[in-house]
Amino acid sequence: MSTQTWDAALYDRHHGFVASYGQDLLELLAALPGERVLDLGCGTGDHVALLRSRRVAADGVDASAEMIARAGDKYPDFPYFAVADARELGAEDQYDAVFSNAVLHWVPEPERVAASVARALRPGGRFVAEFGGAGNVGTIIRAAQEVRAESGLPAAPLPWYYPTVGEYALVVEGAGLEVRSAWLFDRPTVLDGTAGLQNWVRMFATFLLDGLDEAAFFAALEERVRETLWRNGAWWADYRRLRLVAVKPGAPRG
Numbered sequence: 001m002s003t004q005t006w007d008a009a010l011y012d013r014h015h016g017f018v019a020s021y022g023q024d025l026l027e028l029l030a031a032l033p034g035e036r037v038l039d040l041g042c043g044t045g046d047h048v049a050l051l052r053s054r055r056v057a058a059d060g061v062d063a064s065a066e067m068i069a070r071a072g073d074k075y076p077d078f079p080y081f082a083v084a085d086a087r088e089l090g091a092e093d094q095y096d097a098v099f100s101n102a103v104l105h106w107v108p109e110p111e112r113v114a115a116s117v118a119r120a121l122r123p124g125g126r127f128v129a130e131f132g133g134a135g136n137v138g139t140i141i142r143a144a145q146e147v148r149a150e151s152g153l154p155a156a157p158l159p160w161y162y163p164t165v166g167e168y169a170l171v172v173e174g175a176g177l178e179v180r181s182a183w184l185f186d187r188p189t190v191l192d193g194t195a196g197l198q199n200w201v202r203m204f205a206t207f208l209l210d211g212l213d214e215a216a217f218f219a220a221l222e223e224r225v226r227e228t229l230w231r232n233g234a235w236w237a238d239y240r241r242l243r244l245v246a247v248k249p250g251a252p253r254g
């Protein structure tokens, strides 16, 4: 499992944009009332709550006990949250759809994730996912590694899986799912406030700071990326997302 820990309160305070972008993915999911949907890596539960408000029978699982606890606190009327790892969902032929927003780049062993998702789907069920794709946050990573090198430190090993469309389609097909569509697209993403870039690193990439003085690191990082990522009074992360829809062969939907 990724060694990333999740500060659920910080996530909700400064990174609500992640779940907001996920609403677009929910439109692609197009879940119908009564359908059983699993939100894989549900975080603090907003998408499960939204689906439940549309009478979709949504469950949420996440590997982080802290995220699941916060989801339970936010939505006490929804006892549908559980701690589980994407690679071992333990569900079989159970869901009409597995939905996952901004999770799968955090999970090593993508073949195990795809197999676990395929098992959880009923025949005809669909997998609708979005996560970081090849080239995601390339400007931030490059600049951060340069700052580390200038301080005489080795490059920080990165925990993320950012595949190309071709690589990921093979993984999903290898699990027996049919890929219906997959695409990689740039989505520059505005970060919250003038400390947005710092908050982003503190939430998602603290390993970049290892061995460095934080204030000096951030000053050097911001100077290096300002020309590219600072626009109209805000920091923009150079997100690039991979979106995929795949179906488990078998009975048609409906």
Ligand SMILES: C[S@@+](CC[C@H](N)C(=O)[O-])C[C@H]1O[C@@H](n2cnc3c(N)ncnc32)[C@H](O)[C@@H]1O
Pocket (backbone or CB within 6 Å): 001, 002, 006, 018, 019, 022, 040, 041, 042, 043, 044, 061, 062, 063, 064, 067, 084, 085, 086, 087, 100, 101, 102, 103, 106, 107
């Ligand atoms: C950026 S958050 C996205 C949360 C939510 N899907 C949203 O749209 O707000 C990534 C989530 O992936 C979860 N995660 C990371 N590794 C996981 C794994 N192996 N299995 C399940 N969830 C995992 C984290 O705990 C975290 O809640």
